[in-house]
Amino acid sequence: MRVLASIDEAIAAVGQEMGVSQWTVVDQDRVDTFAETTGDDQWIHVDVERATRESDFGAPIAHGFLTLSMIPALSRENYRVENAKMGINYGLNKVRFLAPVVVGKRVRLRSVLVDAVKVDDATVDLTFRQTIEIDAGQKPAAVADVIARMVF
Numbered sequence: 001m002r003v004l005a006s007i008d009e010a011i012a013a014v015g016q017e018m019g020v021s022q023w024t025v026v027d028q029d030r031v032d033t034f035a036e037t038t039g040d041d042q043w044i045h046v047d048v049e050r051a052t053r054e055s056d057f058g059a060p061i062a063h064g065f066l067t068l069s070m071i072p073a074l075s076r077e078n079y080r081v082e083n084a085k086m087g088i089n090y091g092l093n094k095v096r097f098l099a100p101v102v103v104g105k106r107v108r109l110r111s112v113l114v115d116a117v118k119v120d121d122a123t124v125d126l127t128f129r130q131t132i133e134i135d136a137g138q139k140p141a142a143v144a145d146v147i148a149r150m151v152f
Contacts (some may be wrong), residue, residue: 002079008119010116018113019078023106026062034066062101067141071130084150093145097101106135123151
């Protein structure tokens, strides 16, 4: 796990990998809960029998946005920012869903700090390239450039 304790440390770390999380199973319960929460109950996600029978994947797949929503929790294993008074989600520059996550597969997060822009003497925008990898997958499930605004 990488620790960033100041704006200067963050700027110096641009281009470096922050860490790789442990593998996490994406199970049907997680998918069903996400579907219920978001109202996205398309059969490809929640109807196990139909997805097994009719989909090209042979099983249900996780929502792309579920995969994306796992980034904050998984990133806690990769890095932390110390000494900041506050950190907020400032947005996303780019998101791509490159491969489906079949229910029952394991995913992990690889985090790289790709930019650090000083806003003022106490504030920095950190852009992390967050790559959700699928165990034994040829492509990542998702790649997102996530911006965190940190106030020291």
